Amino acid sequence: MSAHAPLSSPIAHGGRLDAARRAFPHAPEPWIDLSTGINPNPYLLPVIAPEAWMRLPDEAAFANLDVAARAAYRAPQDSAIVAGAGAQAFIQLLPRVFPAHRVGVLGFTYAEHGACWAANGAKVETVATIEALMGFDVAVIVNPNNPDGRILLPRDLGPLAQEMTRKGGLLVIDESFMDFTPEHSATSLALLEGVVVLRSFGKAYGLAGVRLGFALCAPARAAILRAALGPWAVSGPALAIGAEALADVRWRAAAAAGCAAEAERLDAALARAGFELLGGASLFRLVRHGKAQHWFLRLCEKGVLVRDFPERPIWLRFGLPGSEAAWARLNAALETG
Incomplete structure (x- = not known):
């Protein structure tokens, strides 16, 4: 079926609903977007003071x-x-402000890192082990x-972090999906000059449109x-939303438990349809199938968008449905596949 072609791109991403609609114009609406690893039950937006918009x-x-x-x-x-x-924003900024000749990426992984370093003149190589990154x-x-x-x-990453610091290199640790497993975070290494x-x-707060992220590092x-970003790199509303949400420990704990339970529910639904679980985080699950x-x-x-991988044609990644109606449509699609 040739309708798949419009969804392909040099760096494929989830969330391409506009392309999906063009490729499958007769699919039922609304689409259920399971192609991104974003919490489908977002943090409730706080009341934002008018001056946050005006100043x-x-x-x-x-x-x-x-x-x-x-x-x-x-x-x-x-x-x-x-x-x-x-x-x-930082994935794109780091290669410009900290240029490098040789960049190693522990793969198979998110393609933007390698693409951004390559676009800034680095020779990028994907490797399979931490030890291979040392050079x-x-x-x-x-x-x-x-x-x-x-x-x-962190104990696995420590030797590499120390080596990068010793030789003036840089270790970039992308913890975009770490919020619900903070016990595994390597932010303790952020004091090192090479990290x-x-x-x-x-992702965790279900508010991707806020466009907010962080780099933790040595001063x-x-x-x-900061100099490269310039002043006002984050909007006033994003600052207000982020400050309130990040301070809400109770919400984060409940969301972590809820997403973990939904991930188990997704595992069961995919297993019934004949998929083999390869892994994932609580916000997404990676599966394999000979007819992926x-x-x-x-x-x-059926109006359900998941993430495929041209480099791994037997893999699919599923995000979490956000409602019982979405679950019902996914289960029906899996039963009739």
Whole structure:
């Protein structure tokens, strides 16, 4: 079926509903987007003061966000936190402000890291082990990994972090999906000069449109990042939303438990349909099936968008349905696939 072609791109992403609608114009509406690892039950937006929309953000707003983020991410006291327009903003910024000749990426993983370093002139190589990253100028590790959920503990990352610091290199640890497993976070390494830890706000809190993310690192690197971002890198409303949400410990704990339970429910539904679980985090599950491309097309015809991988044609990644109605449509699609 040729309808799959319009969804392909050099760097495929989830959330391509506009392309899906063009490729499958007769699919039922509304589409159920399971192609992204975003919490489908978002944090309830707080009341935002009118001045947050009307004025440029002041230092107090950034300071409030810093305090909340520092506590939520368990950042070392002497480390720095830089706020920006999503983790993606830092993924694109790091190669420009910290240029490198050779970049190693622990794969198979999120393609934007390698693409951004390559676009800035680096020779990028995907490797299979942490030890293989030791000889590069820059090492990139997505942790938990997207799409298979692999987790490396701080003690696993420590030797590489120390080596990068010793030789003036850089270890980038992308923790965009770490919010619900904070016990595994490597933010304790952010004090080292050779480490930058990235965090995403939108995924766990279900507010990707807020465009908020953070880089945790040593103060010297933070100063360079802030200078490159310029003033007002985060909007006033995003500062207010982020500060309140990140300080809400009770909500985060409940969301973590809820998403973990929904992930188990998803595992069971996919197993009944004949998929083999390969891994994932609580916000997404990676599965394998010999007819994965058939399933991808069949689900699209039912108005259910999941994430496929041209490089791994027998893999699919499913996000969490956000309502009982969405669950019913997914289960029906899986039964008729």
